[in-house]
Amino acid sequence: MAGWRDRTAPGDPPEVAKVRIAPSGASKHALGALRPEPTTGPHTVRCRRPFRRASGKGVWHNLATQQRPLSAADGAPMPTAMQSPKKSATIEGATQRVCALHLTEERRADLAQYLARIDDTPASHTVKGMYVSGLIATMKAASVGYPEERVHAFKDYPMRDFMGLVLEAGATLYPQKRLGDALHALGCQAIPTFAESISGGVIMATAGRSWKMALTLISRGYEISLKPGKATVAVMEADRAVVQLRNVRNFGESYHVGVMTGLMHWCRLQGNVVPKVLSQSDTDLLISWS
DSSP: TOEEEEBBBBBBBBTTEOOOOOTTTTTTTHEEEEEEEOSSSSOOOOSSSEEEEEESSOEETTTTTOOOOOOOOOOOOOOOGGGGOOOOHHHHHHHHHHHSSOOHHHHHHHHHHHHHHHHHHTTTTTTEEHHHHHHHHHHHHHTTTOOOOOOTSSHHHEEHHHHHHHHHHHHHHOOSOOOOHHHHHTTTHHHHHHHHHHHHHHHHHHTTTOHHHHHHHHHHHHHEEEEOOOOEEEOOSSSEEEEESSSSOSOOTTTHHHHHHHHHHHHHOEEEEEEESSSSEEEEEEEEEE
16 A cells, blocks of 8 residues: 555564554545554564554454454454364264164175275364255154254364264165165255255355256355365366366265255256266366257
């Protein structure tokens, strides 16, 4: 910003923070936007307005509003990167419960492959609670007994626990299907679940029933839902598209094929979704329609 300058005062104490001083003609709005900058040397700057030093190192009051920045001690929400995933005894036990199910030998061998993928998933990966509550609601609707527990829609829950819950729901709700087909069926319910949330409702209302608009907005949906996790529309043509899933651990070749199938149903479109698996976390979805 033109006209800003630093005013130095060699006699000032070293703990005073350096700030930018506006020229005499600067507006009050510009002055209110001032912020302290870190001290970089023995020569520092004293600023008498619009901030004054408050208790605590590096904390300044805004004299215009008589307010200071909120901190964790004030109960202010912490940045997302500093929040821990929400713990839930109900979904934490899903993996153990699915292992205890009475399954055929063939299905138990199929299950072992999926359980190994849960073990390989980093503990830092998370999913929004709306999908957790959606699965639990589906289980209860099918008269499957499930513990009562409040799940917060926009809290982050461990991806490992969610993957266990997906396996439990698939094995319980679709006992006659292969697990991959069961996960596909569960994935088809993800879009209606997402549309019922506040952010998801805005995105889906923007897309309407337009298939190409929905595909364009899909990356935003994945950004909201998974951490980390990314969906990119790499190819978009008149009758085909390619969606690249990257760092998406929860069964891209089955569950997320169902997600795209559900999106097509939402847009009242008939087509096919074929997965091209690159790794446990990377999958290309080849989508075609007529």
